[in-house]
Amino acid sequence: MNEWVYAVIIIPFVSAAILVVLPGYWLTARLNVLASFLTLIAGLNLMRIEAFSNSYLIIDNLNIVFVVLNTLVGVTTAWYSASYIGHEIETGRITPASVRFYHAMYQAMMGAMNVALLANNIGLLWVGLELATLITVIMVGIYRTPEAIEAAWKYFILGGVGISLAFFGTILTYLAGQQALGEGLPAMSWSLLHANAGKLDVPLLNLAFVFLLIGYGTKVGLAPLHAWLPDAHSEGPTPISAVLSGLLLNVALYALLRYKMLIAANPLALQPGPILVVMGLVSLIFAAFMLYQRRDIKRLFAYSSIEHMGLITFAFGMGGPLANFAGLLHMTMHSLTKSAIFYAVGHVAQAKGTQRIADIRGLSVSHPGLAVALGLGVLAISGLPPFGVFMSEFLILTSTFAREPWLALLTAFGLLLALGALLLRLQGMLFGEPNEPTHTVKASPVPVVVHLILILIAGLYLPGALVTWFQRAAELLG
Amino acid sequence: MTSSVYSILGQGIQTLLVLAIAPAITGVTRLVKARLMRKSGPPLLQGYRDLFKLLRKEVIVADTASWLFRVSPYLIFSLAWLAATLVPTFATGLHFSWTGDVIVIVALLGTARFFQTLAGMDVGTAFGGMGSSRESMIATMAEPAMLLVVLNLALIASSSRLPVIADYLVTQPLAIRVSLALALMSLVIVALAENARIPVDNPATHLELTMVHEAMILEYSGRHLALIEAASQLKLVMYGSLIICLFLPFGIASVDSGPAAWFVSLVLYVGKLTLAAITLGLWEVSIAKMRVFRVGEFLGIAFIFAFLGLLLSFVTEELLR
């Protein structure tokens, strides 16, 4: 049964190795999609596994969802980037040479993320995340423009420092487990650590959590550690923006959640709730304010990602079955919706030949299809029905207000601010008289449509399996 | 059996009575005013003569006028008549008296004014618009004031039906109340305004800048004009009988008490009405017309009085309890 687990990790790396040697854009793009698709199949097969863990890998209710999501978005993004990068090459914004290793790196990145998600070993998790980060750094710099290099540099420095802090936290965690579980692998495996959470060394655990929070929090993009995120999103190629927002942030957050589970399982350890709540609220409201000043469309949605990561962190900080459930749901919905938005945004930018919001007008007249996609995406991410985000925000706000009305007011304030900004920009881009120039983009509608349909279904009806996973995970998260 | 016959009979008499005496009452006021100005003045029956003369004349309708212009006079006339009929004059408990309570009466006048003002704007002249505009302005103050007055009395008598109120006020030996006094004052002011009387408006003038009611009906002629005149006379009667039935209802007969009693109270009623008309005449000669934009303040006073009266009546209720 569990060969599928290895498949999820091996397929990407193997195909990466193959893609490195293969020349030519056309072929590699197709192979990329194929490989991602195979990974998806493997990932879907994981759903049939009840639970599984060995000394290196683990499948449980928490990460199964993330793996499936990861592989799924992996496929759609691969599909999308096939058409997107193709267009970029045609218009000559990137040379074939610079995308020589693009698909190899893409697969390697997906593999790394899967490693991080499936790792039953805090070190392995770290390695996966690190690898994914570094690869994305390179991909962000792919356009070789000053802005791109600057963004990549910023991303690298901040991400690197963050990741080192996370590593120190990992060491501390290991030490915390060392007493109880003895030296070597056991002290690093999730399953054992979580099983013996009560016996861990509490002060070390607390110290560890601080470093992990700052370290992985940087990757999650929580303010004030967020600085790399907007530029990386806006300067890199759009498929990478989609992956960053849709997946990498999730993987980082997944790491945080793992540690939160650990620390929540130990009654003596410090309660991370308040810290998470504060960081979440700060990110949410800060990002909401920043949205109003954005002039670059991709940066706009990057900040919206910060906002939503803040909301999710807030939900987990509140804790309790409802809020945790909502947090997990919102995480899933956000990565589906946000990647859909980036797909649309990428094509919009190609259609208008610019990323300046001010230069994008009247899409609903000039490019109805794109307009609908973008519009639905933005309405969905703003938490308007009939899409899934509405359900998660419903749960977060209601449950919070029932417990801490003031916090709920702050959250609502942030959400409304964000809605106002996004709506303002959306209306500006979609409506009014269309402006020149407008190019035609032969975009494949499949990725966007798939995502929108998924979040629409989620908004109306959640499949029972998903619900049970979420509920069990929510219980674990305490 | 007899009672229902009586009530129907009484209703019929009242319905015709108000129509019949309306021109005369206006005549009385005119006469008084003329005499006080040392003029001989028109005879009492002049009002009737004018109406018949107008009825026989040909109607000249402005070619910009619409069907509304021609329908309005009839509506206004019947609305005023209906309102006047609903107010108890000489007897309470008439057959159709339950058709509408005092709020309905006020509202009926509102409907009449609605059509009047529209008709004023129909032809599309400057004066028509001016008249309608000013009339509406006056109405926005007068109508609520009047409604407050009647609400006040309705609260005191715990009924909004005029006959019941009248009976209550007759039967209850109630002390002079400040609230009632205030109510009376404001009702009088409203009555002056609503009937286009000095100081709010001057029924005799055609001096453009001062006129309100006359400006609205400027384009009317012949039978239409006659109907509107009749309507305003009816309105005057209606207000007169309203004031009478609310503030000096003594001697008003119950419908079952038979024709003899009716006759007494009818004479009494006509007497009170004439008295009211004479007072009105005295009042009109003794003061001057005020500027249109002072009217707001004048009617504001009415509104304030009515409102104060309302509050005071509650306070006294509390104190008496």
Add this chain to the structure above:
Amino acid sequence: MVDAANPLAMLFIAIALLLGCAMLAAAFRGRVLGLVYPVSLIAASLAVATDLSILLNGTTFTAHLPLGLPTIGLRVRVDALSAFFGIVVNIGTFAAALYGLGRHKQLSARVEPFFAAFAAAMNMVLLADDAFGFLFSWELMSVTSWALVIARHEDAEARRAAHVYLMLASIGTIALLFAFGAMAGPAGGYDFASIRSAERDPLVTGLVLAAVLVGTGSKAGIIPLHAWLPLAHPAAPSHVSALMSGVMTKVAIYGLIRVLFDLLGKPSLWLGAIVLILGAVSTLMGVLYALMQHDLKRLLAYHTVENIGIIFIGLGLSLTFKSNNLDALAALALTAALFHVFNHCLFKSLLFLGAGAILHATGKRDLEVLGGLIHPMPLTALAFLIGCIAISALPPLNGFVSEWLTFQAILQSPSLPHLPMKILLPTVGAVLALSAALAAACFVKAFGIAFLGRPRSQAARDAHEADSFALSAMAILALLCIASGLFPGFFIDALGSLNHALLGTQMPTQSTIPWFSIVPIGDVRSSYDPLLISIFLLFCAGATAIFIHFFASRALRRAPAWDCGFPDPSPSIQYTASGFAQPIRRIYGTITFSAKEQVDMPPPGSSTPARFSVKLHDHIWELLYLAPARYMLAISERLNVFQFLTVRRYLILMFAALISLLVVVMVIT
């Protein structure tokens, strides 16, 4: 699930029809768009029939679908209350759809699909029996109507309107989220059944009330949350404004009643007072705003604010009486409120459709350039006139009945125990009287300037009668206005079961009283017989006319207007809308809008015209909307420096965060 016998199945079918054709229209565009209105007609009539049967039988049906929140599923329930509002909604939808049939030449993918979806969403709100379903449909209603508001997207005004609208709608939705969150409690008992049964302490109840008032008030357009109406209604296509103003605001009222009367249990003493005051303020301010307008649709929008205020007054009265255990009077007040809900739906839809007809015939919404339309479009004029009389609360039409009932309820104030409330009620009565008079003046202005007099522009001169669909839609509404004005007794009786469900009692049966008179409390207290009055009016007017024409003179001559002997051919001599309202503005506007009149005279001898200008301030808008927006923008500009720091500074931020967290941990452990 639902079996076929269950009326819910009918309602589901109606909703499914609407949603289905919405999706089809969105998918295929083109000629399929034309499908929307016929289907909406069918669905609406189906729903009206079903709801009517439910209302009259006073039965309740529930269903449980495996959708929505995974924990509780989707609860569906229809009772007398939702049935009544279902009737209101679907009558409005029917009329709007009928009017829409005339649009077959200007079908647009920006309007038709959303029209159907909007109608469906409103029906869904009424059926929802759990918080999620309710808010889902509620917000869906907002989104679809937002799309309709921005349909004319080339117009910057429309875009602004849409933005303000969706923002206010979302504020309202979030307030309602809070309300339901507080009602459901941390455990998340989101279905109404458990909310009804739940026990909660007064503080929570207070929170819920505040939230609910904000939530429903922003949708209903209660002052000061009304800002979207005057923007959105002019922007939307007319039959949509009819739907939004005549129907959607009622759905908001439904939400309020559902929570205050059904979910929350016995109201506290002060609640009624709050609702009363809110209603009074909205009533007065709404009509004053309306008087200052000369854009027909803005004017109508502000009158919606006024009428919603009147409905609030009725609800406030009902709550007051209920909290003092005067259930019979509570029933009277509630009936008045609901009757006004129904009436307002009728005449406001009628008026907006009329405005639409004018807009279509002249392309103008501005009263100042209209005039004399009664000649080219007599039927529209007649229908519009009926609407005006009805909304001005003049007998014998329906608007008056509901206000009369409200006054009857106000007259019961002596039966309240506390002096403050005793006095508050008549005060509200005064406000009601004042605004009724002002409303009449305002509609004299609206009708007089638009339809009477001489045309003020070429567009008005070239106007043509509305198409037959529009006319029939308006005719239906006008007839309903007259019918419900003449036979209110049946209506009151129809609400019996509803009152029983909510208050445990109901008003005395009316339809058996001779002459279709209505006697709300007792024979001696008050009575009103619209039928008799109208018979008398018609008879008397007719008789007079015939009499005069036979026995006096019937001669009639057409001639130029006399106008005191100095007629002026130019139509600009006529009073304008602003001119008409000037005396009223001088009295009421000086304080309310701090109106400033300015006349600049040319120097003697110069031939330049003198200029007269008026400056009005919308204080509510400036204080409650513009100022906060400005602050928010300023803050965001301040914060924006964080986008432009150097990597080093970002590192410093990170470092600071790390150190402070370390210190915190060191301190707390």
Add this chain to the structure above:
Amino acid sequence: MNEAYDVSHFLAGLMLVVSFALIYQDRLLAVLRTFAIQAIVLALAVAWQALVQDRPNLFITAGLALGLKGIVIPLALHRMIFRLGIHRDVEQVVGVGLTMLFGLALTALSLMLVLKATASAPAVAREVLAIALAIILLGFLMMITRRNAVTQIIGFMSIENGLILGATGARGMPLVVEISVAFSVLIALFVFAVFVFRIRERFDTVDVEVLERVRGDRT
């Protein structure tokens, strides 16, 4: 066992001193050399740990540290600096004295934290861990107080040194870690190379300012 403690204590302390020296240095070349020294000390420390814990695989890490950080990277940077002709200038945002004070404060903080937290851990681990944290924070401090790309890189790598020290100090941390460390170093080198060269080919300077001309979203 005792001398084991002493030696590791000594080496770790030495590293701490060296990173203080790093902060103190204000000449680019000197900074480079100091860094090399730190790397060598690190190599020694790791080797000693390998000896004490008798985990031969740690020797790999030691070798990596020595080879890469002690020799290759310093040389590479050295050459680049000369090619760019910036071997003289160094610029600090904060004065040396103040920086040193900060450094002392940070060291104190880290000692307090770790010693407080690891009451139950063996002495060696406590020592090493505390110093490792201090080194990390000092590296961080260096990145903050220098504006030059090279110095920032060096600061970053001294953070890495601290990490490796800590990792090896923690007894019996499985191979995964060394791999990860080594590999992170490699990636670091690679990325730096890419960047520094790209910076040069674009701007002929490694001043970070040129990497902050745009800072996104100005237009």
